[in-house]
Amino acid sequence: MQSFDIFCRVIDNLGDAGICWRLSLHIKAQATWQVATLPESAALCSPAHPHETLPSGTASSPPPVKVRLFIDDLHRLALLVPDLDPSKANQHIQGIDVVQWHEASRIEQPSEIVIEAFGCDLPEAFSLRMPGSTRLWINLEYLSAEDWVNEWHGLPSIQPNGLRKFFFFPGFTARTGGLLREPDLETRRKNWLHTPENHQRLLRTLNLDPVARCHLDEGALHILLFGYRDAPVQELITGIQKCGRKAVILHPGPLPDTLKYHQGSRHECAVLLRSIPFVAQHDFDTLLWGSHLNFVRGEDSLVRGLWAQRPMVWQIYSQPEQAHHIKLNAFLACSPLPESVKTLMRAWNGLPGQPAVDTALAQALAPDTLGNWQRSMHDWYTRLAGEPDLATRLLEFCAQKSGTG
Ligand code: TRH
Numbered sequence: 595m596q597s598f599d600i601f602c603r604v605i606d607n608l609g610d611a612g613i614c615w616r617l618s619l620h621i622k623a624q625a626t627w628q629v630a631t632l633p634e635s636a637a638l639c640s641p642a643h644p645h646e647t648l649p650s651g652t653a654s655s656p657p658p659v660k661v662r663l664f665i666d667d668l669h670r671l672a673l674l675v676p677d678l679d680p681s682k683a684n685q686h687i688q689g690i691d692v693v694q695w696h697e698a699s700r701i702e703q704p705s706e707i708v709i710e711a712f713g714c715d716l717p718e719a720f721s722l723r724m725p726g727s728t729r730l731w732i733n734l735e736y737l738s739a740e741d742w743v744n745e746w747h748g749l750p751s752i753q754p755n756g757l758r759k760f761f762f763f764p765g766f767t768a769r770t771g772g773l774l775r776e777p778d779l780e781t782r783r784k785n786w787l788h789t790p791e792n793h794q795r796l797l798r799t800l801n802l803d804p805v806a807r808c809h810l811d812e813g814a815l816h817i818l819l820f821g822y823r824d825a826p827v828q829e830l831i832t833g834i835q836k837c838g839r840k841a842v843i844l845h846p847g848p849l850p851d852t853l854k855y856h857q858g859s860r861h862e863c864a865v866l867l868r869s870i871p872f873v874a875q876h877d878f879d880t881l882l883w884g885s886h887l888n889f890v891r892g893e894d895s896l897v898r899g900l901w902a903q904r905p906m907v908w909q910i911y912s913q914p915e916q917a918h919h920i921k922l923n924a925f926l927a928c929s930p931l932p933e934s935v936k937t938l939m940r941a942w943n944g945l946p947g948q949p950a951v952d953t954a955l956a957q958a959l960a961p962d963t964l965g966n967w968q969r970s971m972h973d974w975y976t977r978l979a980g981e982p983d984l985a986t987r988l989l990e991f992c993a994q995k996s997g998t999g
Contacts, residue, residue, distance in 0.1 A: 595660055596657060596658075596659050598661045598708075599698075599704055599707070599709070600621075600664070600711065601710045601716055602614035602666070603712075604670045605712075607892060607911075608670065609895075609911070611667065611671045612875060612894040612895075615690075618661050618663045620774060621985055621988070623776070623985075627986075661691065662690070662691040664693050666694075668680035668682075674875040702723070704728045706727075706730070707728070707992055708728050710731070710732070710733050710734070711734045712733075712734065712736060721753070722755060724755055725756055730996050731758065731759045732760050732988070732991075733759050733760070734762050735763045736764075739766050739928045740924040743770055744770060746761055747761065747762065747769060747770045747771060748761065748991065762988060764984055767928075771988060772981055772982055772987045773978060773983065774983060774984045774985065775897075776983075779901055783879070783902070786880060792880070796884045802842075802844075806842045813840070814841050815834065815840065815841040816841075816842055816884065816887075817841050817843045818844050818881050818884075818887075818888045819844065820888075822909055823850075826944075827845075827867070829950060829955070830843070830889075831853070831865045833953070833955030834864070834865050834955065836955075839864070839959060841866070842868060843868065847869065849869045853867055879901075882904060886904065886905070887906070888904050889908075890906055891911070892911050896908050903972050905964065905968055909942060919943075922939065922940065922943055926940070929974060931967065932966045932967055932970060934958045935958050935967050935970075938954040
């Protein structure tokens with residue numbers, strides 16, 4: 595049985611836990627996905643009836659994979675995975691062994707493949723036991739569209755325990771580790787969109803009040819606003835008003851007090867701002883699919899926003915010395931987005947020399963641009979989804995490098 599240990603330290607927010615959880619599920623499911631996409635000749639070995647089981651080791655039975663996720667903040671993960679009990683140091687959820695970080699020091703036998711997320715530094719006692727047990731050690735890096743990532747992806751570095759640790763960079767090109775995406779995601783998205791009741795059901799689940807629902811029924815823009823505390827929300831509202839649009843903005847979590855007016859139930863208010871409850875990660879995509887325009891942030895919601903194929907504005911995680919400005923520009927340079935949308939994203943992130951957010955937004959929402967924006971998101975999706983996903987590339991990488999220690 596192939597075994598994986600994934601290590602995650604939560605620095606802040608939700609992205610660290612969110613990405614590691616998604617990666618754990620993808621690695622666990624990957625063997626099954628590979629069987630589902632085998633060429634027809636191999637599929638001939640499949641059982642005629644789905645209930646029939648095959649002996650293990652045949653072409654159609656996925657090799658079992660064991661995935662352990664060590665994480666230092668179970669409470670944070672429980673926000674994304676409500677089945678999880680943060681008081682338990684060890685538990686088996688959705689096929690994954692979720693283990694409290696401190697337990698790692700007591701593990702006698704590390705897994706064959708160890709993935710350290712974002713250079714989180716493994717517990718020393720654990721890393722000392724890796725030689726002889728672990729065949730491959732990978733450091734999963736942050737997502738970036740910068741050019742140097744193509745060169746650095748896959749490089750090894752010697753570690754104090756004698757093993758080599760390989761850098762694995764997610765990215766937007768064939769020379770990187772790619773992006774997390776489930777093979778059935780597009781089918782799920784299309785099925786969801788083809789059932790009109792799903793949108794109403796979503797609004798009910800989010801406890802959206804009748805005034806806001808009526809606004810949406812009358813053609814108001816449905817906007818998801820998932821950003822950081824310093825997101826320029828007032829400018830967003832002004833920009834929508836400037837172009838004469840109505841909107842309902844859904845904001846996960848509490849709203850800033852300064853925007854009280856838009857939180858009221860006055861129907862004549864063109865832009866309504868509503869706090870919505872946090873949903874499980876599994877349901878997060880429906881928030882994106884159900885909107886006309888998505889504001890996303892960090893890393894994981896950015897990628898989900900790409901797969902949703904809706905006009906999207908990204909708030910990048912800010913870094914010291916404005917390093918995130920370079921990262922944002924690299925991301926925009928590899929995108930097929932219209933220039934006015936790139937300008938809006940730079941303005942939204944406070945890059946110098948940009949027009950005010952409300953002005954940039956009003957331009958991006960002009961009917962012609964909005965149409966181009968929508969088309970460019972679809973084209974971008976088609977280009978990116980034509981490449982293998984991150985878990986597939988990671989497992990290929992493991993197959994190539996295993997044993998090279
Ligand atoms: O939370 P983020 O800002 O995460 C980060 C962190 O700042 C982290 O330290 C940094 O390493 C990383 O960015 C680059 O944004 P992100 O990455 O989009 O993660 C949010 C997760 O929350 C994502 O998995 C989606 C999930 N989510 C839900 O599951 N339900 C919800 O209702 C919402 C709003 C989000």
